Amino acid sequence: MSLLTVRNMTKRFGGLTAVDDVSITVNKGEIYGLIGPNGAGKTTCFNLITGLYPADSGEFSIADKPYFPKHIEKVTAAGIARTFQNVRLFNEMSVLENVMVGRHVRTLNGLWAALSRHKRAREEEKQTRELAWHWLEYTGIAQFAHYRACDLAYGHQRRLEIARALATDPLLLALDEPAAGMNAAEKVTLGELLIRIRDDGKTLLMIEHDVKLVMGICDRLTVLDYGKTLASGTPESVRRDPAVIAAWLGGNAHV
Secondary structure, eight states: OEEEEEEEEEEEETTEEEEEEEEEEEETTOEEEEEOSTTSSHHHHHHHHTTSSOOSEEEEEETTEEOOTTSHHHHHHHTEEEOOSSOOOOTTSBHHHHHHHHGGGGOOOOHHHHHTTOHHHHHHHHHHHHHHHHHHHHTTOGGGTTSBGGGSOHHHHHHHHHHHHHTTOOSEEEEESTTTTOOHHHHHHHHHHHHHHHHTTOEEEEEOSOHHHHHHHOSEEEEEETTEEEEEEOHHHHHTOHHHHHHHHTTSSOO
């Protein structure tokens, strides 16, 4: 069953076509990878899907409902939560507060209820705090709940971004190079976490430069080159595709 469907997505920057008629279908309950050589258009493609850039053309649907990723708030409300290649946290807030902020999109009480400490607002804040604790425990960083976000080790900051995204209760978790800057051991534990998230019923879309990680955890992939789809399929079929080998590695090695 498809969760995210993108048809004929195109984006131009002046005379440069960064994404050229790309179509992607991400099925529910899978990890889907967008990969390709530097400059292939995968980050632009990712940013179009998550509303950071407006597409020049294309059709988008999530859970069989059309949506228009022109504003990040609407994309989040539609059920897509994302992380960024460069960690973006509220550095002076606590780790727990960062995750609570992520839940804001799903809260119902407004400013007046919060300021007046209305019973409904107090109860909702309690539920938000409990949920934030849950996601911190889930991602393995609950012991740092009261640290400032900026005081976390880099790998833990990555996990905090994932916990905050999960707090929005997304249909699709979109990860922008989640392993960037991690050492080998951190990448292994990250892969285990992402597989667990998938196995617990979430759907993931990711772009990542670490080929070993991508091939090890993704169920299906799309390979981009010069803004166009070069190949799509399972990691094994992509790995054996001559066009992928030639474009990515110059034909001198295997993916």
